[in-house]
Amino acid sequence: MQTEKLITPIAHAFPVGSVAWGVINGMQVVTRFVGSDEEEARKEFLGIADASFLGKFGVKGRNAAQWLQDQGIVVPEQPNSWAGNADGSLVLRLGGSEFLIENAPGGNLCEKLLKADAKPAGVYLVPHVEASFVLSGNAVQELFAEVCSIDLTRAALGVQEVVMTQFAGVSVVLMHQDLEGEARYRVWCDSSYGPYLWEVMAGIANEHSGGPIGIGNYFSAYK
Amino acid sequence: MKLLTCPVNGTRPLSEFVFGGECRVPPAADCSDKVWADYVHNRHGAPGIKQEWWYHAPSGTWFIAERNTLTDQVIRTFLKGQEGKQ
Numbered sequence: 385m386q387t388e389k390l391i392t393p394i395a396h397a398f399p400v401g402s403v404a405w406g407v408i409n410g411m412q413v414v415t416r417f418v419g420s421d422e423e424e425a426r427k428e429f430l431g432i433a434d435a436s437f438l439g440k441f442g443v444k445g446r447n448a449a450q451w452l453q454d455q456g457i458v459v460p461e462q463p464n465s466w467a468g469n470a471d472g473s474l475v476l477r478l479g480g481s482e483f484l485i486e487n488a489p490g491g492n493l494c495e496k497l498l499k500a501d502a503k504p505a506g507v508y509l510v511p512h513v514e515a516s517f518v519l520s521g522n523a524v525q526e527l528f529a530e531v532c533s534i535d536l537t538r539a540a541l542g543v544q545e546v547v548m549t550q551f552a553g554v555s556v557v558l559m560h561q562d563l564e565g566e567a568r569y570r571v572w573c574d575s576s577y578g579p580y581l582w583e584v585m586a587g588i589a590n591e592h593s594g595g596p597i598g599i600g601n602y603f604s605a606y607k
Numbered sequence: 608m609k610l611l612t613c614p615v616n617g618t619r620p621l622s623e624f625v626f627g628g629e630c631r632v633p634p635a636a637d638c639s640d641k642v643w644a645d646y647v648h649n650r651h652g653a654p655g656i657k658q659e660w661w662y663h664a665p666s667g668t669w670f671i672a673e674r675n676t677l678t679d680q681v682i683r684t685f686l687k688g689q690e691g692k693q
Contacts (some may be wrong), residue, residue: 463615464666479615479666532608533620548616548666550623555665 392436393515393575397582398596407548408599409487411437415606416598423597430521430594432585433602436578439536441494442510443503444482451507452483455500459483465544466559469493471520474570476559484512484557484572489603501604514557515578517571517585518602523592524569526565530588538567552584613663614670614686627660630671656682 390411398414406415411514413434417423423431443452449459452475460467460477467475472488487494489589503509528536529549538560541547547558554577559570582596589595600607609621629650634642654677661672661684671690673682 479668547665549619550665553622557665577676 392430392434393513393578394434394436394582395579397579397583397586404598409437409439413437414596414598416534417596418534423601426594426597427521427601428587428591428594430523430592431519431525431597431601432582432589432595433518433599433601434582435516435518435602436514436575437599438489438516439487439492439494440511440512440514440516441485442483442499443485443497443507444479444510445506445508446481447504447506448481448483448508452485453502455497457485457497460544464546464548466546467541467544468561474559474561476557478546478557482510484510486516489605513575514572515581517573517582518599519568519569519571519585519604521589521592521594523589523594526592527585527588531584532606536569551581554581556581568602611661611672611681612684613666613668614659615668616663616666619663623664625662625664627662627669630658630660632671652657 392411395412403414405412405417407413412431413436418426423548442445452459458467458469458475460475463477463480465477469488471491471493473491473493474486476484478484485494485497525537532549534547534549536547536558541560545559549556549558551571551573554573557572561568561570586596611621611624612618613624631646632673634646656673656675659672659674660669662669670684670686672684674680675682
């Protein structure tokens with residue numbers, strides 16, 4: 385259960401004093417880094433936002449896919465692919481029988497799944513507390529080229545593909561999504577590497593006239 | 608940049624992988640002490656085509672690579688139990 389004692393795993397990377405903090409989904413997060421006009425400008429070039437507060441739910445096992453379907457969840461057919469539910473939540477198939485589900489902004493699907501009836505044999509819960517990022521902008525491919533060795537252009541990525549690779553030496557899960565009329569990338573990494581990866585990516589974003597922005601710039605539910 | 612092909616995630620830089628040692632088949636449980644000691648303590652170090660365990664760290668995938676340790680040429684990679692499917 386989340387309480388207000390939770391703080392984003394990226395907190396140590398944030399500057400003290402000059403940013404506005406708030407509580408989203410029971411987690412203390414930075415809601416604004418600079419003025420709204422400047423954040424809009426950053427987003428145009430290369431915006432990076434912290435989405436670690438979105439609830440996550442993990443499940444694996446030989447019967448995990450069937451159990452999720454029984455709960456009314458859309459299950460991606462192929463490993464390393466993702467699907468979106470009608471409510472906007474994401475379902476990532478991380479392997480043949482392992483799934484990561486992330487709440488839609490303002491949603492509570494993961495909490496419902498946690499409270500669902502006893503899991504049958506062959507269904508095992510996997511705790512997920514990753515640091516999570518949203519990236520977008522004209523220079524996002526330049527950032528990827530600096531931190532990653534593989535081609536992450538949209539042409540190289542399949543439509544619903546999930547990529548597991550490394551950014552600046554840190555293992556990450558990445559996917560591309562068109563949402564609210566714009567192209568975005570989502571990145572998850574182990575929460576203990578969150579501050580490091582944030583500093584690396586935000587530093588590169590600054591070099592491209594972008595930088596950190598509040599999550600409200602991406603999800604209208606948090607404006 | 609050296610590349611290795613994970614059977615699940617595709618071709619990636621070698622920096623994403625961890626070497627897991629030679630893929631060796633243990634002798635039968637009722638083997639002699641001499642055979643077991645040979646399995647535990649001795650390795651065949653001569654270069655040639657060998658099967659090795661490799662781990663793709665970002666996805667947590669263990670797989671087997673068949674590699675010529677003399678030329679460092681990787682002949683094929685496959686998941687354990689799926690050798691015949693390659």
